[in-house]
Amino acid sequence: MKRLLIVLCAVCSLALFSCDNDGIATSTVSFYAKLPKSLSSKSPDFNGGTLTLTNVNTGIVTTEAMSSLAISFPEVEDGLYNIMIEGSVKYESTDVEGNAVEKEETVRALKENVEIVGGQFDMNIELFLFKASNGFIISEIFFAGTETPEGKQYNEDKYIELYNNSSEVLYADGLCIAESELNTAMSLNEYTPDIRPNETPVSSVYRIPGTGQEHPVQPGETILLCDVAINHKEGNANSVDLSVADFEWFDGADVDVDVPETPNMIKMVSTSASVWSLHNRGFSSYILFRMDDVTPEQFTTDYAYHYQYTFVWGDFVRVMEFDAWKVPNDKILDAVECSTPSDFEWKALDPSLDLSWTHSGDGDAARYGKSVKRKVAHTEDDGRKVLLDTNDSAFDFIATAEPSPGEIE
Amino acid sequence: MALLGNGVRAQETYRFSGVVKSEKNDEPVAFANVVLKEVNQWGITKNDGSFVINQIHEGQYILIVSCMGYEKLETPITIKGNVLNYQIRLMESMEDIDEVVVIAQESRQNGTSSLIKRDAIKHVQPSSFADIMELIPGGVSQKNGLTTMKLLHLRVPTDVYLYKTTVGEFNSSLGTSFVVDGVPLSNDASIQNVTGSYNEDYLYYRNTTGKGIDMRLIPTDDIESVEVIRGIPSVKYGDLTSGVIDIKRAYRVDPLRARIKANEGTKLFALGKGYRLGETEILNANIDYVDYKSDPRNPLVNYTRFTGSFRFSDVQKEGKNKHELKVSLDYTGSFDESKRDPEIDNKQRLKNSYNQVRLGSTLDWEPQDKDWLEMLSYSISGSYTFDRRRIQRSVSGGFTPIMTNRDAGEFYGEFLPFSYIGNLTVKNIPVHLYAMLSANLRLPFAGRIHNVLIGTEWEYDKNHGKGEIYDETRPVYAGVGRPRKLNDIPSIQKFSVFAEEQVKIPVGRHVLTLQVGLRGAMAMNLSSEYTMSDRFYWDPRTNLSWNFPSFNVMDRKFELTLNTGYGWQTKFPVLAHLYPDLSYVDRVQLNYYSSTRPELRRVQYKTWIIDNTNHNLKPNRNEKVELGFTLRSDKVRMDIGAYYERLKDGYKMLNSLNVLNYKLYDIESGPEVDELTGPPTVDMFNSEAKRDFLTSAKRGNGSKEIKKGVEYQIDLGEVDAIRSRVSVNGAWMYVDYDLSEGYYKGSSAIMEDEKYPYIGYYTWSSKSKSYEQFNTNFRFDTNLKEMGLIFSTSLQCMWFKSMKYIPHNGMPDYYIDKNGNMFPYTEEHTKDPVLKFLYDKPDPHEFDERREPFAADLNLTVSKTIGDNIDLSFYVNRILNYYPSYTQSNGARVHRNVTPYFGMELKINL
Helix, strand or coil: CHHHHHHHHHHHHHHHHHHHCCCCCEEEEEEEEECCHHHHHHCCEEEEEEEEEEECCCCCEEEEEECCCEEEEEEEECEEEEEEEEEEEEEEEECCCCCEEEEEEEEEEEEEEEEECCCEEEEEEECEEECCCCCEEEEEEECCCEECCCCCEECCCCEEEEEECCCCCEECCCEEEEEECCCCCCCCCCCECCCCCCEEEEEEEEECCCCCCCCEECCCCEEEEECCCCEHHHCCCCCCECCCCCEECCCCCCCCCECCCCCECEEEEECCCCCCCCCCCCCCCEEEEECCCCCHHHHHHHCEEEEEEEEEECCEEEEEEEEEEEEEHHHEEEEECECCCCCCCCCCCCCCCCCCCECCCCCCHHHCCCEEEECEEEECCCCCEEECCCCCHHHHEEEEECCCCCCCC | CCCCCCHHHCCCCEEEEEEEEECCCCCECCCCEEEEHHHCEEEECCCCCEEEEEEECCEEEEEEEECCCECCEEEEEEECCCEEEEEEEECECCCCCCCCCCCCEEECECECEEEEEHHHHHHHCCCCHHHHHHHCCCCCCCCCCCCCCCCCCCCCCCCCCCCCCCCCCCHHHHCEEEEECCEECCCCCCCCCCCCCCCCHHHHCCCCCCCCCCHHHCCCCCEEEEEEECCCCCCCCCCCCCEEEEEEECCCCEEEEEEEEEECCEEEEEEEEEEECCCCEEEEEEEEEEEEECCCCCCCEEEEEEEEEEEEEEEECCCCCCEEEEEEEEEEEEEEEEECCCCCCCCCEEEEEEEEEEEEEEEEECCCCCCCEEEEEEEEEEEEEEEEEEEEEEECCCCCECCCCCCCEEEEECECCCCEEEEEEEEECEEEEEEEEEEEEEEEECCEEEEEEEEEEEEEEEECCCEEECCCCCCCCCCCCCCCCHHHCCCEEEEEEEEEEEEEEEECCEEEEEEEEEEEEEEECCCCCCCCCCCEEEEEEEEEEEECCCEEECCEEEEEEEEEEEEEEEECCCHHHHCCCCEEEEEEEEEECCCCCHHHCEEEEEEEEECCCCCCCCCEEEEEEEEEEEEEECCEEEEEEEEEEEEEEEEEEEEEEEEEEEEEEEHHHCCCHHHCCCCCCHHHCEEEEEEEEEEEEEEEEEEEEEEEEEEEEEEEEEEHHHCEEEEEEEEEEEEEEEECCCEEECCCCEECCEECCEEEEECCCCCCEEEEEEEEEEEEEEEEHHHCEEEEEEEEEEEEEEEEECCCCCCCCEEEECCCCEEECCHHHHHCCCHHHHCCCCCCCCCCCEEECCEEEEEEEEEEEECCCEEEEEEEEEEEEECCCEECCCCCEECCCCCCEEEEEEEEEC
8 A cells, every 4th residue: 555655746746747748838827807987986896716828829718816806826837718707896876866875786807818928928808897787688580490301401480589588567669770891700900990899880770660659568578570571481390480470571572572461660770681591600790789769870870880900811902891880789688699619709899798708508509509598597476587697608598499489498 | 631721732642751769769669659649640659669651742741650658759850841751859757558547647738737547546654535635745744533524625834724713715626627537526406504513523523514524425445546736727617716626436357455554543444346347348347434533532422434435347349339437326325423432411412324325427439530529528417406404403502582483573481491402403415416518620811720629518516405304492502493494595507618629739849838828707597686697707828838859968868848827717606605694683682571570471573584695706717827847858857836716705694784673671770570461561560772793704705825845756766776757756845724704793891881983994903824834745655576565654844834924904894883884994093082983903923923843753654465355555654754843933942743654454365
């Protein structure tokens, strides 16, 4: 037994020795978190949190508790890192009667692809306020479409489902749904102007019609938006029944079929003259917002967005210019970032809107007939389901889920 | 005799005698032919090399001395009195009689050309004709697959046709004439297009409509020699712009030979024999079978070829009835097939079967008394091709209407079923007839005897196929439904006349050889609406060689010839260019798709018929200039030649502009679903008027193509020190593809929920490019006769390749609004918030050169004769290769990867 121990010790020390000696440089790293500027007048106080350091190359995750805004790591292997902070902040506020109250909110920060090298590495990180929504949210996105029994791609059964996650009756009138202009699988070289921290570039925007109180949605009820509101199982056994849909997005009789039983949404803008078809592999992201005082005409002109980037493909290099539209981030009610594990390159949405991303399949045939669907957080006593919404779709959503249009499971 | 122009002093004749000796060892040469060309007076040398020709009139003549095993000598001679004891020295032929030549030899007999003989073809171990083109200057060895069409692009860098998005419009391959035993092959009536299959790569890469001859169809085992004329061909060759591939097949007694070849994916089996039927009659027969799989692990895409050939010849070279008659009957079967993995989709099948039967005959007849007619020739040929393409696939049609109306107007229609199996067959039956009659004349006028070739040619191309055949209510490509019968298209007939004179003019000790010809060609059976109709297009073509007197440098005899040429070549449009399908454009105006009552589903649509026939289509015309020289000394021959070709109005797909007025009905403005008793009608709904641009593909003469370059070949002959024949060849070549006509292009920008209101007319294209490449192949062919081994090493160096976009300003010339008003487009419009969308701003680096640096391959080919009857050969290409990584101007690092490939074959004389 003793001999065994000695051998084990020898092996261990050998292993340690070899670890110490494998030549990867390390750095001493310090992070200094900054509290959100919006709270600067309210005497904010950091109430602790955690910092997660993920080595992009090796996948090794280090989590460290933060008791103050500064945190140091003595030996971090040089490499590319993603840094995420989640914590809480206490601050003083006043209620409607003018009484001082102490409030507590979640704060977060995310920095991606930070290169740590050089022995000593210091970094300031801005925290942002994070509020869980309590209203309309996107509960399901079916962007992949299906494959017919004959093995053909079928795109007409795509849909987006919205959900009243509050305990009150809400009105869907004026809700707008949009697809992001930026693609999570294609990071743009020399992309400018990068407006993502404040506004989200979008390519297609459709609005639910109504004057304000025409489309009430009960707590725990859904609103189903789709391209073609029929029972698609009629011609494609692998598809879904969308005859229960509430609204269609419609792009003109010359390119799109129109189902008379289902009202159409108002087409605000689109960069495409043909049918809006959600990105088939899920490289686009989706936002839900409200800009009731902006008419489609005003949106077209006042929210136009021109940007450029440098396209490089082999020896082909060219500055590409594009026109799209933008939505102010503070108008956004909910946002869901989509991508795939193999293709994700960058975030189309600011981390304050969605910290992460979800996916259906991995760009392969496994995506067909599968959606991304929000998890149920808990069920209220009255049976109402409350869906998980922490603005962290990797956590909030079931990836590659079984679609259930109009149903919450 | 009175016919002779210089026969003024007809009574005075002289005697010409002398001795023919070998340049190498001064031995007398027996049985050499000594001819005074202009008067066709001749003598034959005796054993001591002596000859005599009597009764010669005074004059300047070309003396031609020829003998087997020696180079033919042509030299001017002036006869003013008796010439006695004239000394002639013949150089030994570069080829020993039994020497095996495995390279392409340069020739300037018929413009700039390369001659590839049977042994060279054999040594390449080809699967199809495409493989032997690596032998010509500028050629590089390539792994030629057989599952896609193989077109020949002469004097075009390898990268031009690398991708589908090519700028080359196949004008080079269309303008290359393949002549087999004196008869051109034709692909001009073939139409393999499938409407709506724009994204179908399988069909695209096997569709040779308007692109020329698919070299996969040409077997190589029956070929005796191939002449690749890249320069200016004789006027007897017509309907071409780029060059001629003149294939002469074997008409000779041969033992029964078999060839079996195997390499990655290929299995080839060929059998051939030549029988003697009588004293002058020979019958040759060949069959060949090839099976090819592009990926041996994937048996779902494959290619099969089966060919058979019977060739009869009757050749009488002596006596009073000299003639050469050839008759051939050929069958070519070519079969492409592709299936999808049955586990994914067992319904998808694509299958092409191409069957051609060709019958041809040529006769050269020489009269006994060659007074003014030296030879009379004819060629006739006919071919019938039955080409069938079958496509089967499952289609999801759900939301696409069925549109089969053949009239313009507004129609109600139904939707296609959600899913069905679509079947489509293309029956393409091109028929080609050909007849040529020519005469070689000796005409005395203007004080000389003129050797003149005159002739006339007629060619007929017609398609007898039914074209696309399918159930119009269940189309393979949803939204398509108005096929056309190909046999409704009229035939095209081409009529040509040609005349050419070849003269040798002695100037002191120099000899000028001049070939001057003119060819006129006309397309017949065209309606008078066509500009081309009943109009002759004239091709003047001339080649001039200037042979300097031989000179000695360091005890070596050198001969220098300067070669130059200038000429025009014309290729007429093919049937598909002249008679495009009518374009049916449909716009759905009402799209009513009830979810609860399927019986109410209905579309209402408007149809326009656009005829994109271009009556102003002109033939492709290529202007060529050649300049070069040939330097020879003993067995060394060096050929260097520069060329410049300009095809001003090549065929190119451009477009026509149309404005469509239509309505979109708003179904929310109509009755509720429950109120309807039948499918809705448009009067129930409000509508919104719409107006859109539509551009529709139209063939024009819009491609401007420039080719220039230098081709070179240095054949050092057998280098004794290494017992190898050493040769170096290659080319620097440059091509430039630009637009010579404009086209319309809109913007996909959406303006306030409406399609973009203007369309631009552009006279530049962002696809216009120029390409350049420079290569050298170093070859060492070692023939170890005693061991029966031929060992070839080829070092193929690509010094560089480069590509550049042709500069443009990014602006249209003018723009048009939806009412048809035209406005000039100016610099300031590029900043206008609306008009800027017509401006395609060039990137600062867009027109930079993209250069791919040096790369080299080493290829080995070995043939070994075992016993008397077995040849075993193999090749390994890229056995060594050097493809260094390089950095592009934008900083990107490019790693190039190539893999060796190999094959082997067995030849047996049975």
